[in-house]
Amino acid sequence: MISNRQRQVINGTILGGSSLILPINGKNPYLAMRSSDFNWIKYKAGELFGLSPNNKICQEKTYRWHSKCLPDLKEFEIRFYKDHKRSLNRDSLDLLTDVAFAVWYGDCGHYKSEKIILNTHIWGEDGTNVIFEFLNIVDFTCKIVKERNNFRIKLDKNSSKEFVKLIKPHYIKA
Numbered sequence: 301m302i303s304n305r306q307r308q309v310i311n312g313t314i315l316g317g318s319s320l321i322l323p324i325n326g327k328n329p330y331l332a333m334r335s336s337d338f339n340w341i342k343y344k345a346g347e348l349f350g351l352s353p354n355n356k357i358c359q360e361k362t363y364r365w366h367s368k369c370l371p372d373l374k375e376f377e378i379r380f381y382k383d384h385k386r387s388l389n390r391d392s393l394d395l396l397t398d399v400a401f402a403v404w405y406g407d408c409g410h411y412k413s414e415k416i417i418l419n420t421h422i423w424g425e426d427g428t429n430v431i432f433e434f435l436n437i438v439d440f441t442c443k444i445v446k447e448r449n450n451f452r453i454k455l456d457k458n459s460s461k462e463f464v465k466l467i468k469p470h471y472i473k474a
Contacts (some may be wrong), residue, residue: 301372302351302373305347305399305414306351307395307398307401308349308396308397308399308403309347309403310331310348310350310373310376310399311342311376311395311396311400311403311404311406312396312399312401312402312403312404312405312406312407313333313344313403313404314376314380315404315407315408316403316404316405316406316408316409317382317407317408317419317422318331318332318333318334318407319331319332320332320373320376320377320380320381321366321409321471322377322384323369326369326370327369327371328369328370328373329347329369329373329374329376329377329385330366330367330368330369330370330373330397331351331366331367331368331373331376332362332364332365333345333365334363334364334365334398334406335362335363335364335372336362336363337419337443338357338359338363338468339472340359340406340407340472341363341364341365341472342357343408344365344403345357345365346416348367349455351367351368351370352366352367352368353368355443360432361384362426370458373457378393379392380392386422386423386424386427386431388423388426388427388431389423389430390430390434390454392411392430393430393431394434395397395458398404398466398467398469398470399432401463401467402466402467402468402469402470402471403470404418404455405463405467405471406471407471408420411450411464412462414433414457414460415457415460416454416455416456416459416460416463416464416474417445417452417453417454417455418431418452418453418455419450419451419452420450420451420452421450421452423451424451425451428444428452428453429444431453432444432453435459439459439462440455440459440462440463441456441458441459442455442456442459443456444453460464
């Protein structure tokens, strides 16, 4: 069974670029994570302890970890995928907590010139617009920017400060 905290780690991980994969002829997906930062993936694997057959982190070009195929992961597949492709809608984001924001930032965010920038290119233009609208609704002032032809969300300085306050208790790299 997946705990509430693990659900939030999974939410942030999927938003940050990890994937749910449905094996051929399988009925339940598994979560596949990768990172060039061993300590970061080790932290997330620790948070998701019990969801992997052996909690082993493999090293190929990057560090990799994957869960077991679990029925509980179907809820995430429904929220973050449509016809086996990444897809976001507002409902996908409504359940996020500070833990999910911290993991999401840890996976695909950076801090530059006192501003938080979240890479959203994996969600395409439509998904980036959903994220933009959601962040504005929850009182983060931001804008959509393109860097190297990829979509990003950039928070203003005040919103970036608030975002850091939100994630700091759950962000191991801080």
